[in-house]
Amino acid sequence: MKEPKPSAPRLGSATRLAHAGRESSAHHGAVNVPLYRASTLLFPTLKAMRDRARAFTYGRKLTPTTKALAETIAELEGAEDYRHTVLAPSGLSAISCAILSVVKSGDHILVSDGVYNPTRLFCDEFLSRMGVETEYFDPAARAESLSAMFREKTALLFLESPSSLTFEMQDAGALAEVARRHRARTIMDNTWATPLFFRPLLHGADLSVQAATKYLSGHSDTLLGSVTATSAMRRALSRTHRQLGLCGPADEAYMTLRGLRTLSLRMARHQETGLALARFLESRAEISHVLHPALPSHRQHELWRRDFSGAAGLFGAVLNPVEERALSAMFDGMRLFGMGYSWGGFESLLTVAEPDRALTGEAEGVLIRIHAGLEDASDLIEDLAAGLDRLSANSNG
Ligand SMILES: Cc1ncc(COP(=O)(O)O)c(C=O)c1O
Structure with a gap:
């Protein structure tokens, strides 16, 4: 140019x-x-x-x-x-x-x-x-x-x-x-x-x-x-x-x-939907905490605010300790979220993340990673809500 x-x-x-x-x-x-x-x-x-x-x-x-x-x-x-x-x-x-x-x-x-x-x-x-x-x-x-x-x-x-x-x-x-x-x-x-x-x-x-x-x-x-x-x-x-x-x-x-050529449109939508999903997850009892730099609850939110002009659609959430059976009930029944080792595409993804290190100062739990795609946020929230309901229904206690 x-x-x-x-x-x-x-x-x-x-x-x-x-x-x-x-x-x-x-x-x-x-x-x-x-x-x-x-x-x-x-x-x-x-x-x-x-x-x-x-x-x-x-x-x-x-x-x-x-x-x-x-x-x-x-x-x-x-x-x-x-x-x-x-x-x-x-x-x-x-x-x-x-x-x-x-x-x-x-x-x-x-x-x-x-x-x-x-x-x-x-x-x-x-x-x-x-x-x-x-x-x-x-x-x-x-x-x-x-x-x-x-x-x-x-x-x-x-x-x-x-x-x-x-x-x-x-x-x-x-x-x-x-x-x-x-x-x-x-x-x-x-x-x-x-x-x-x-x-x-x-x-x-x-x-x-x-x-x-x-x-x-x-x-x-x-x-x-x-x-x-x-x-x-x-x-x-x-x-x-x-x-x-x-x-x-x-x-x-x-x-x-x-x-x-469409990156700016896509990123704006990934950001908006990612934040909507993150806020929804913060409201659910099954979630211990959400890891999203653009949320005020993130430990280093101020750094993100100071230096970044936006947020991607990829973030984490820690589920309260849960058995594998309940996790499978949630993951296997998702209607819109796919399970795959990637992110950044137009479609939403949900995976269990297994980092090499413990989360600094965080309580134990199962770390999941969410990629907010370009679907309607309300449909994605409905899918996540139904998944968390299945998780609870299959948990002992
Ligand atoms: C943060 C980050 N960097 C680099 C890569 C590697 O990209 P590629 O799969 O194209 O080798 C990935 C892939 O998941 C990633 O998440």
């Missing part, structure tokens, strides 16, 4: 979502950049080939489709241009690419104890084989206590806020500042908020990761990841990305770009 002239008003994110990455004149007037499936890209002359004078030299590196998506994500993330964003075949491969562009053998890294479990496995198994030591910190840690954990060899701070199972918030700006003082880089997995509601690079992070599989694509049929870098980290990121042979597959890039 053409940058507005300095005197022009800054465009809102919904406008940017509708216009970024488009280049109709280069595509016979087509509104959407077409799906280019290309490994080989031909050059007209030997000189043009040797000079590599254009952006498109080989399909893995860039095509008009992947460029349009990278440009749109870079713009949303607040980065300078498409060269600051790389695409990867999944959110997890984007995370490993981001980490590998920072660490080297012998380093120590600090990772939030609330991270997505496969991120933890990558650190514990892959990085440890490389001679990188991972230490986990309390996902609700304050800057002062985190500062004491930095060592001479600490190269990286990895944040995920809120944690996608236990929903603790991190003060990204303050923690990234601590990392910077210790000459370490900060990466944030920002899949929950999307760059519509929080932009890590503007809060001091060096790299921002999206599992585009979730909200950016938004239709539960696509796997993709992105990493966006500050100008200081751009070259290290693209070098690692190239050396690992990563790329965003053509169809997935096209589908994600298509999904992105």
